Amino acid sequence: MRxxxxxxxxxxxxxxxxxxxxxxxxxxxxxxxxxxxxxxxxSIVGILAIGITMxxxxxxxxxxxGALLGLDAMVISRLLYVNEANVWIAITAALAVSLLxxxxxxxxxxxxxxxxxxxxxxxxxxFSGLTLMFAIRSATGMITTKTLSDPTIKWFGGKxxxxxxxxxxxxxALAILSxxxxxxxxxxxxxxxxxxxxNSAELSGISYIKTKFAAFVMSGFCAFVGSLFFLGKIxxxxxxSGIGMEFQAISAAVIGGCAFTGGRGDVVxxxxxxLFLKVLENxxxxxxxxxxxxxxxxxxxxxxxxxxxxxxxxxxxxxxSKSAVIAREKREKxxxxx
Amino acid sequence: xxxxxxxxxxxxxxxxxxxxxxxxxxGGSGSDGSQAEGIFRDPKKNxxxxxxxxxxxxxxxxxxxxxxxGAGIERELSYWSNVTFNTFDGERDAEKQSSIIQDLxxxxxxxxxxxxxxxxxxxxxxxDAEAAGIPVICxxxxxxxxxxxxxxxxxxxxxxAIGVEMAESVGGEGNFVVxxxxxxxxxxxxxxxxxxxxxxxxxxxTILDEQTGEWNSExxxxxxxxxxxxxxxxxGVFCHNDQMAEGAATxxxxxxxxxxxxxxxxxxxxxxxxxxxxxxxxxxxYTDCYDQGATAARLAMMFIGGNLDTSxxxxxxxxxxxxxxxxxxxxxxxxxxxxx
Numbered sequence: 001m002r003x004x005x006x007x008x009x010x011x012x013x014x015x016x017x018x019x020x021x022x023x024x025x026x027x028x029x030x031x032x033x034x035x036x037x038x039x040x041x042x043s044i045v046g047i048l049a050i051g052i053t054m055x056x057x058x059x060x061x062x063x064x065x066g067a068l069l070g071l072d073a074m075v076i077s078r079l080l081y082v083n084e085a086n087v088w089i090a091i092t093a094a095l096a097v098s099l100l101x102x103x104x105x106x107x108x109x110x111x112x113x114x115x116x117x118x119x120x121x122x123x124x125x126x127f128s129g130l131t132l133m134f135a136i137r138s139a140t141g142m143i144t145t146k147t148l149s150d151p152t153i154k155w156f157g158g159k160x161x162x163x164x165x166x167x168x169x170x171x172x173a174l175a176i177l178s179x180x181x182x183x184x185x186x187x188x189x190x191x192x193x194x195x196x197x198x199n200s201a202e203l204s205g206i207s208y209i210k211t212k213f214a215a216f217v218m219s220g221f222c223a224f225v226g227s228l229f230f231l232g233k234i235x236x237x238x239x240x241s242g243i244g245m246e247f248q249a250i251s252a253a254v255i256g257g258c259a260f261t262g263g264r265g266d267v268v269x270x271x272x273x274x275l276f277l278k279v280l281e282n283x284x285x286x287x288x289x290x291x292x293x294x295x296x297x298x299x300x301x302x303x304x305x306x307x308x309x310x311x312x313x314x315x316x317x318x319x320x321s322k323s324a325v326i327a328r329e330k331r332e333k334x335x336x337x338x
Numbered sequence: 339x340x341x342x343x344x345x346x347x348x349x350x351x352x353x354x355x356x357x358x359x360x361x362x363x364x365g366g367s368g369s370d371g372s373q374a375e376g377i378f379r380d381p382k383k384n385x386x387x388x389x390x391x392x393x394x395x396x397x398x399x400x401x402x403x404x405x406x407x408g409a410g411i412e413r414e415l416s417y418w419s420n421v422t423f424n425t426f427d428g429e430r431d432a433e434k435q436s437s438i439i440q441d442l443x444x445x446x447x448x449x450x451x452x453x454x455x456x457x458x459x460x461x462x463x464x465x466d467a468e469a470a471g472i473p474v475i476c477x478x479x480x481x482x483x484x485x486x487x488x489x490x491x492x493x494x495x496x497x498x499a500i501g502v503e504m505a506e507s508v509g510g511e512g513n514f515v516v517x518x519x520x521x522x523x524x525x526x527x528x529x530x531x532x533x534x535x536x537x538x539x540x541x542x543x544t545i546l547d548e549q550t551g552e553w554n555s556e557x558x559x560x561x562x563x564x565x566x567x568x569x570x571x572x573x574g575v576f577c578h579n580d581q582m583a584e585g586a587a588t589x590x591x592x593x594x595x596x597x598x599x600x601x602x603x604x605x606x607x608x609x610x611x612x613x614x615x616x617x618x619x620x621x622x623x624y625t626d627c628y629d630q631g632a633t634a635a636r637l638a639m640m641f642i643g644g645n646l647d648t649s650x651x652x653x654x655x656x657x658x659x660x661x662x663x664x665x666x667x668x669x670x671x672x673x674x675x676x677x678x
Contacts, residue, residue: 034444041437132521142530145458147482157462230433236458236482238432239522245433250554285441291399291427 007257007312011272014305018276022283029286036163037108042278043171044226046271049249050178051139053270054215056253058228059195059262060109060116062219063246065126069102070242072227074134077237080150081136087152095224102220106213128243135239145238148231156232167229174225179267187214196263255305377650382471383448385643390421390448391446392638393439397455399427402607404453404626405638406678407477410631411451432459439463443470449638453477457524466647473641475634479524486641486648492661493528496623499663500538500602501541503621504574507600511542512573515565517551517558517586519578533576546572551582554593558582562589574600580610580622585616606664608677614669621665627678
């Protein structure tokens, strides 16, 4: 636990250092408008990353959540624009699609025992295909996109009087609830147990199937929440909406301390990871750099962060093994003395 | 599992209450339009002496046409030492373009030149930029919300012209295939509409198949290879851009069926013009992208220094670049300095 906290402090310290560096170098960075904007940009990816954190802690992954977000957005757009449905019916339909999507992933992984990576990569294609099927078409049959004017959808893109966007409130609320779920409930314990050592967990009576289903349903739900705010912000869905966002979310979770091997990480770490990525992305835009340099700089900082993470893990593993050896020697000495 | 469901219900209820409670604020913003204060305002800056920042947001910075537009803008703005010009790559991501615009508003840019990836997905951000007093000039593809100006390649007209050329070349009777843009791309949609409108005048023409090549040469090559195995008689191929036409031409050449059909692209990039010279492609519609970029830059300077309040525009001003149909007969007239 102390190791986890130490890593948390270091991650937070690096985030703070990045914020400080950008604040000192750009007059536009540490302004209220930019901070609210930055938080808004972090929030949709952050919401997806919360769901992904759940699946990564179980030792899996979810490559389909970005496409599922796009599918949800397309379902809402189509129902509102083409079918002129009530907005709440459209939203409920998207929720149903999302939960079914999560259950579908759970079925592939937990029941059919297909590895998460392949299962969710395949379902990503299924969801993208469904997005194309639901897409709005022009008179000539070509796929087109339409801007939505529904006030409820607009509301999701809104903000409080002082500038904080609703999506940011939703992101932090979902993060707090998910962190609580992970750290203070039996489901959270099961999630970590399955990710740390599946066989031991199953021998202790923890259901792999239920835990995996729960993680994917949660990820599907996060995709749904993300889609509402995505539509609020963009007010239109295109056939590529959400696709690729899962990679940002996965990067954020990994930067925040999640391990692909499972059993490690939490939502607080992921929130720090998302903020780190978005602060970097936002800050780099302020430097008047060429497009190439913007990409090189962003990539380099992420690589440095990941190198640090790898070195830190190696160091901690070595330290843990050393402590184990010392403890064993002590125990053996004690037994010998007796 | 029960806890997850409970958690979701709490979140849903919270959103529902918040959405119902907040809809007055959100919906109310639309009524501001009725209080337009007139279309004139005092110019904020002198574009030829005050320090200015102008941004260029292409949909895909490395693409040949985006490079040419950027070069045209930069060339024009480089005459003015007071202007700082920056490029921000949209990375073929509609949401990314929208995020960049929001950031440029915070950075108080003086004008934005934008080539939207998708018209509708940048509409809100463009509206916000105009409301913040930043004129937005779109290149090629229009944003769905009214803004300062659009400098467009002709797309509907280009599609129409290509349709006519192709149909006439086979005497109004034949089988065509189409390799389309990425689904949902506005330019592809417009080109297709123009092409279909022209083909509708030739009842002897059959469109055998239409598949997306996703703006991509390799994908178009695979699609064309598939068409060639499926159909024995193809008289013409229309691709929504030159890159796809180049990929299709390579597939036709590999299959040894080059003389059987006409191959058309759109845009007029340098490689396509070379392919026309080499007899691999039949034609394209050329646009001078350097000039198009320079025109957008001049418009940006004009709006910065002008007294028009572009946020009050209910319609976007439009300039269309002339479409030049290029075949082996006139390809030499597109000189080296015009190629991109």
